[in-house]
Amino acid sequence: MSSSTRGRIGFSCAYTPLPAIAAAGFVPHRILPLSASPDQAGRYLHDNLCPHVKRLVDRAMDDDLPPMAGMVVVNSCDAMRRLADAWRHVRPKEPVFLLDLPATGDAAAVAFFATEIERLAQALDEWGGRALETGALKHAADRYNQLGALFATLRQQMVQGRLPGGRSRLQVLYNRATEMGPAAAADMLAAELDATGQDCGGDGVPIYLFGNVLADPEAFALIEAGGARVVGDDFCTGSRLFSPVEISGGGEGFKGLARSLLKRPPCARTFMADKPGALVDHVLAGAAASAARGVIGHTLKFCDPYLARLPIVRDALRDAGIPLLLLEGDCSLGSIGQQRTRIEAFIEMLR
Amino acid sequence: MMKSYFDDLVSGIEARLAEDPENRSPRKVYALEVARLGQRLYGETESVAWCGVTAPFDLLAAMGVTSCFVEFVGAMLAATGMEGAFLEEAEHAGYGGDTCGYHRAVLGAARKDLMPVPDFLIATSSPCTGGLAVMENLARHFEKDLFVLNVPQEASDAGVRYLADQIRDMAAFVADHTGQRLDPARLRQAIDNTNRARTLLEEAYQLAQHVPSPVTGRMMGNFGVVMALLLGTEAAVTVARTYRDAFARRVEKGEGGLARENLRLLWIQNRIQFKNPLIEMLEKDFGAVVVADELNAITWEAIDPDDPYEGLARRAISIPFNGQGRRRVDHLQKMAASFKVNGAINPCNWGCRQGTGARGLIGEGLKAVGVPVLNLEVDCIDSRNFAEGQLRTRLEAFAEMIAGRPSPWH
Ligand code: SF4
Numbered sequence: 001m002s003s004s005t006r007g008r009i010g011f012s013c014a015y016t017p018l019p020a021i022a023a024a025g026f027v028p029h030r031i032l033p034l035s036a037s038p039d040q041a042g043r044y045l046h047d048n049l050c051p052h053v054k055r056l057v058d059r060a061m062d063d064d065l066p067p068m069a070g071m072v073v074v075n076s077c078d079a080m081r082r083l084a085d086a087w088r089h090v091r092p093k094e095p096v097f098l099l100d101l102p103a104t105g106d107a108a109a110v111a112f113f114a115t116e117i118e119r120l121a122q123a124l125d126e127w128g129g130r131a132l133e134t135g136a137l138k139h140a141a142d143r144y145n146q147l148g149a150l151f152a153t154l155r156q157q158m159v160q161g162r163l164p165g166g167r168s169r170l171q172v173l174y175n176r177a178t179e180m181g182p183a184a185a186a187d188m189l190a191a192e193l194d195a196t197g198q199d200c201g202g203d204g205v206p207i208y209l210f211g212n213v214l215a216d217p218e219a220f221a222l223i224e225a226g227g228a229r230v231v232g233d234d235f236c237t238g239s240r241l242f243s244p245v246e247i248s249g250g251g252e253g254f255k256g257l258a259r260s261l262l263k264r265p266p267c268a269r270t271f272m273a274d275k276p277g278a279l280v281d282h283v284l285a286g287a288a289a290s291a292a293r294g295v296i297g298h299t300l301k302f303c304d305p306y307l308a309r310l311p312i313v314r315d316a317l318r319d320a321g322i323p324l325l326l327l328e329g330d331c332s333l334g335s336i337g338q339q340r341t342r343i344e345a346f347i348e349m350l351r
Numbered sequence: 352m353m354k355s356y357f358d359d360l361v362s363g364i365e366a367r368l369a370e371d372p373e374n375r376s377p378r379k380v381y382a383l384e385v386a387r388l389g390q391r392l393y394g395e396t397e398s399v400a401w402c403g404v405t406a407p408f409d410l411l412a413a414m415g416v417t418s419c420f421v422e423f424v425g426a427m428l429a430a431t432g433m434e435g436a437f438l439e440e441a442e443h444a445g446y447g448g449d450t451c452g453y454h455r456a457v458l459g460a461a462r463k464d465l466m467p468v469p470d471f472l473i474a475t476s477s478p479c480t481g482g483l484a485v486m487e488n489l490a491r492h493f494e495k496d497l498f499v500l501n502v503p504q505e506a507s508d509a510g511v512r513y514l515a516d517q518i519r520d521m522a523a524f525v526a527d528h529t530g531q532r533l534d535p536a537r538l539r540q541a542i543d544n545t546n547r548a549r550t551l552l553e554e555a556y557q558l559a560q561h562v563p564s565p566v567t568g569r570m571m572g573n574f575g576v577v578m579a580l581l582l583g584t585e586a587a588v589t590v591a592r593t594y595r596d597a598f599a600r601r602v603e604k605g606e607g608g609l610a611r612e613n614l615r616l617l618w619i620q621n622r623i624q625f626k627n628p629l630i631e632m633l634e635k636d637f638g639a640v641v642v643a644d645e646l647n648a649i650t651w652e653a654i655d656p657d658d659p660y661e662g663l664a665r666r667a668i669s670i671p672f673n674g675q676g677r678r679r680v681d682h683l684q685k686m687a688a689s690f691k692v693n694g695a696i697n698p699c700n701w702g703c704r705q706g707t708g709a710r711g712l713i714g715e716g717l718k719a720v721g722v723p724v725l726n727l728e729v730d731c732i733d734s735r736n737f738a739e740g741q742l743r744t745r746l747e748a749f750a751e752m753i754a755g756r757p758s759p760w761h
C-alpha cells in the first residue's frame with residue numbers, strides 16, 4: 001500500500017517523531033492553528049488556555065481537517081495534554097495517541113522516550129501502517145534530513161537577501177512541508193530553490209526572532225514591512241521541526257530518534273537540570289550568530305513554558321545590550337496587526 | 352519574620368491542644384504538624400529542599416531533609432493575607448498575571464528573601480508545566496542544584512521503571528548534597544510510617560462518606576495534598592489517626608459535622624486559599640457541606656518497605672492531575688458516588704492550565720452521573736480581584752438549584 005492510500009496522521013508539536021510516522025507509511029500532517037473556523041473550543045477548554053491548542057480544537061469541532069487515520073499529540077505541556085483530551089471528545093471515531101515526552105534530555109529520558117516512540121510505532125501498525133524496521137526508519141530520517149538541509153539552504157538565501165518574499169515566503173514553505181511527506185516536500189523545495197538566487201534584499205534592520213507558534217506568513221510579512229530583515233529565527237512552526245535526526249543501524253533506531261528529538265534546539269518546555277534557564281543562552285547565541293541588531297520574541301498568550309522564562313530572557317538580553325521587543329499573540333493576524341506600531345517603532349529605533 | 356510566625360503558631364496551637372488533651376481537634380493536630388514543618392523549613396538548622404508537588408517526601412525525610420513543595424508558600428501567604436506584596440513583586444519582575452498565583456507568589460517570596468535558601472531543589476513534571484518552570488527559575492535564583500523527576504503519564508511498566516530509577520538517582524543526588532548516605536533501616540521505617548498513615552487515611556476518608564458526614568467544610572481543606580508533606584514521619588500517623596478516631600466517634604454517635612446536613616458537595620482541585628466567607632455561607636444558609644475534596648483520596652497501593660522505589664513511582668503517577676483527563680473524570684465520578692454528593696464546585700484557578708483546561712470534560716463527566724458542577728472564575732491565591740458578592744450570588748443560586756433536585760444517589 002502506498003503512503004498516500006494509508007492516509008494522514010495529524011500532529012501538532014515539533015517534538016513529534018515524524019520519521020516514525022513516515023516510515024510506517026503515513027503522511028504526517030501538521031494541524032496548524034490557521035483557519036476561519038468559529039471560536040467554539042471554549043465549550044471544553046477554559047479561556048485561559050493556549051490559543052494554539054484552542055484553534056486546533058476549533059478546527060476539529062468545525063471538521064476543518066483532512067481525512068486522517070489518527071492524531072498524535074505530544075505531552076509537551078499541560079495545554080497539549082488537554083488538547084488530547086478534547087480531541088478524543090470531539091472526534092471520537094479518530095484514534096488519538098498521547099506521546100509522553102520527558103522534560104529533560106539525559107540518557108534515562110532518551111531511553112524512556114524511545115520506548116514511547118516504540119509504543120507509537122505499535123499504534124501506527126494497528127492504525128493500518130507498516131510494521132517499523134530500523135532500515136525504514138533510517139530511510140525516512142534521511143529523507144527528513146535532506147529536507148532539513150534544503151530548508152537550511154533556503155534560510156541562508158533568505159539571510160543573504162536572495163529569497164523572494166523573505167521570511168514570509170519561508171513560512172509558506174514550512175507550512176506546506178509540514179502537511180506533506182518528506183519526499184514530496186523536498187521536491188517542492190528543490191523547485192523553489194531553482195527560482196531563488198536573484199538579489200532581492202533591502203536595507204532592512206537585521207532582526208532575530210524567537211518564540212513558540214507563529215505560523216501565519218502574513219505575520220512575518222508585517223514584521224518585514226515594518227523594516228526588519230529576518231536574519232535568524234527559532235520557532236516550533238519553523239526550523240525546529242526540521243533539525244537533523246541521527247539514526248545509526250544495529251537496532252538503535254528508536255533510541256537514535258529519541259536522542260535527536262530531545263537534543264533539538266530547546267523549546268521553552270524542555271530544559272537541562274544542570275543549566276537552568278538554558279533558553280536564555282540559546283536566544284543569546286542565536287542573536288549573536290546572526291549578527292542581529294535586535295531581537296523580537298513572539299509568544300502565545302497563556303503559554304506557561306514561555307511566560308515563566310521571558311523575564312530571564314529579558315534580563316539577559318538587557319545585560320548583553322541587545323534590544324528586545326516582546327509580543328504576545330493569539331494565533332490571529334489581528335493580534336499581531338494591533339502591535340504594528342510597536343514593531344515599527346522598535347525597528348526605527350534600531351536604524 | 353517567618354521563623355517567629357511559625358514559632359508563635361506552634362506554641363499557640365500546643366497551648367490550645369493542652370487545654371483539653373482528651374478532645375484533640377483533628378484540624379488542630381494537623382495544623383500543629385504543618386506549623387512544625389514550617390518551623391523546620393525556616394529554622395536554618397536542617398537540610399532543606401524545595402520541591403515539586405509529587406516529590407517523594409517520605410524518602411527525603413528518611414534522608415534527613417526537610418522538604419516541601421513550593422506551592423505551600425503561595426498558599427501560606429494567601430492564608431495569612433500577605434500575598435499581595437509578593438504577587439506585585441513577581442509581576443514587577445515580569446511574571447504576568449496570567450500565570451498560576453501559587454507560582455507568582457513563590458517567585459515574589461524568593462525575590463523578597465522570604466524563602467529559606469535551599470540546599471538543593473527537586474522539580475517534578477507533574478502536576479503542571481508551570482510548576483516545573485517555577486523550579487527552574489528558583490534554581491537559577493538561588494544558584495542551587497536542581498534535580499528533575501519526570502513523572503510519566505501512565506503507570507506502564509516502562510513508565511514505572513523510568514520513574515523508579517530516577518527516584519534512585521535522586522537519592523544519590525541527595526546523598527551527594529547532604530553528605531549522608533541513605534540508611535536502609537531509616538528508609539524502611541519511613542515507608543512503614545507512610546503505609547500506616549495510608550491505612551488510617553483510607554479509613555478516615557471512608558468514614559467521611561457516611562451520611563451525615565462527620566466532616567465540616569473547613570476540616571478537610573487542602574488536607575490530602577498537604578498530608579503528602581508529612582508522609583514518612585510519625586507525625587503523619589498521628590494526624591491520620593486523630594482524624595480517623597474523631598470521625599469514628601461521630602459516626603458511632605450518628606453525629607454529623609453540621610447539625611443539619613442538607614446538601615453534600617465535592618470540591619474540585621484546590622481550595623480558595625485566602626480568607627473568604629463562602630464555605631461558612633454554604634453551611635449556614637443552606638446546610639451544604641463540602642464532604643470531599645478531589646485530592647482527599649488514596650489513589651495508590653501500600654509501598655513495599657524492602658523495595659520502595661516502584662511503589663513510590665506508582666504513587667506519584669497515580670495522582671488524578673496526572674495523565675489523561677479521562678482518568679481524572681473517572682476519579683471524580685467515583686468520588687461523587689462514594690460521597691453521595693449533590694453537586695460539585697470547581698474554582699477553576701485562573702492560571703492553572705492543568706486544571707482549568709479540563710473544565711469542560713469534568714463538567715460533562717459529572718453531569719453524566721447526575722452531579723451538576725458550578726464553575727467559578729477565581730484566582731485561588733490572589734485576593735486582590737476577589738469578587739465576593741458575585742461568587743456569593745452564584746453559589747446561592749447553585750445551592751438553591753441542587754436543593755430543588757433529588758439526590759442522584761437515592
Ligand atoms: S505554545 Fe506553549 S502552551 Fe501552547 S502548545 Fe506550545 S508550549 Fe504548549
Ligand code: SF4
Nearest residue numbers: 451478479481703705
Ligand atoms: S493550581 Fe494548577 S498550575 Fe497552579 S500549582 Fe496547582 S496544578 Fe500547578
